[in-house]
Amino acid sequence: MLAILITAFFPLLKTFWDSLFSFGLRPGIVKRFVGLDNYARLLNDTRFMTSLINTLIFTAISVSLEFVLGLATALILNADFALRGVVRAAILIPWAIPTSVSSQMWKWMYNDQYGIISQILYNLGWLAPGTPILSNKWSSMFAILAVDVWKTAPFMALLLLAGLQTIPSELYEASRIDGASKWKQFTKITLPILSPTIAVALIFRTLDALRVFDIFYIMNKSVETLAVYNRHILMDRAFTGAWFGYGSAISVVIFLIISIFAIIYIRSLNLRFE
Numbered sequence: 001m002l003a004i005l006i007t008a009f010f011p012l013l014k015t016f017w018d019s020l021f022s023f024g025l026r027p028g029i030v031k032r033f034v035g036l037d038n039y040a041r042l043l044n045d046t047r048f049m050t051s052l053i054n055t056l057i058f059t060a061i062s063v064s065l066e067f068v069l070g071l072a073t074a075l076i077l078n079a080d081f082a083l084r085g086v087v088r089a090a091i092l093i094p095w096a097i098p099t100s101v102s103s104q105m106w107k108w109m110y111n112d113q114y115g116i117i118s119q120i121l122y123n124l125g126w127l128a129p130g131t132p133i134l135s136n137k138w139s140s141m142f143a144i145l146a147v148d149v150w151k152t153a154p155f156m157a158l159l160l161l162a163g164l165q166t167i168p169s170e171l172y173e174a175s176r177i178d179g180a181s182k183w184k185q186f187t188k189i190t191l192p193i194l195s196p197t198i199a200v201a202l203i204f205r206t207l208d209a210l211r212v213f214d215i216f217y218i219m220n221k222s223v224e225t226l227a228v229y230n231r232h233i234l235m236d237r238a239f240t241g242a243w244f245g246y247g248s249a250i251s252v253v254i255f256l257i258i259s260i261f262a263i264i265y266i267r268s269l270n271l272r273f274e
């Protein structure tokens with residue numbers, strides 16, 4: 001219990017405490033108590049609000065796609081077919097590649113001069129030749145979403161597959177004897193029993209998506225998420241003024257948003273911790 005208090009709650013409380021002050025690393029800056037002023041300033045910060053909207057859009061679309069694709073993949077991998085073990089191992093390759101490496105690899109493939117994906121889109125007529133995909137906000141956002149789904153949907157599938165394998169096969173055999181269709185088995189047996197695993201998978205992925213940093217920072221610095229903007233405040237402005245309290249306030253906001261999503265998942269899916 002003491003270890004949990006030190007490693008989890010102390011940094012959280014320290015960050016919240018720092019968010020109530022105005023201070024920085026530049027010599028000569030006096031640390032002073034400002035109360036909730038840093039949070040009030042966030043509401044009028046256009047760059048913060050834009051990064052917040054970008055983060056929420058990215059989270060909603062990426063987690064939804066990863067859940068649907070992950071569940072479909074898990075159902076397929078749960079069936080009995082030849083070379084099932086090899087296929088299960090193969091789908092984890094994108095997830096096993098470090099995010100910095102896969103982000104740089106996809107950035108090259110999106111390059112407007114020599115990128116293979118750009119060339120395919122040019123040849124199909126879906127994009128004007130020479131158009132840089134990562135220069136436009138929305139095309140950049142969807143390009144990054146594609147990378148994140150490619151990389152993380154296997155992780156979602158792995159979690160859901162573990163849950164599917166805990167469902168007794170006798171339940172399906174009994175329902176089959178009663179004449180239940182595949183769809184009825186899925187909605188009446190699979191989904192209810194799988195709901196705790198779904199909740200855990202959604203919470204894990206949502207937490208990751210809300211604090212996404214590396215993939216945006218490497219592929220396109222022009223579209224900021226909350227984590228990218230917070231990095232700018234805490235590092236690029238560390239010696240330019242009293243920004244540390246402001247950056248701490250952004251960290252607290254990220255924590256609160258993550259907590260709200262976790263509570264919604266736990267309540268809506270009746271997840272219990274024993």
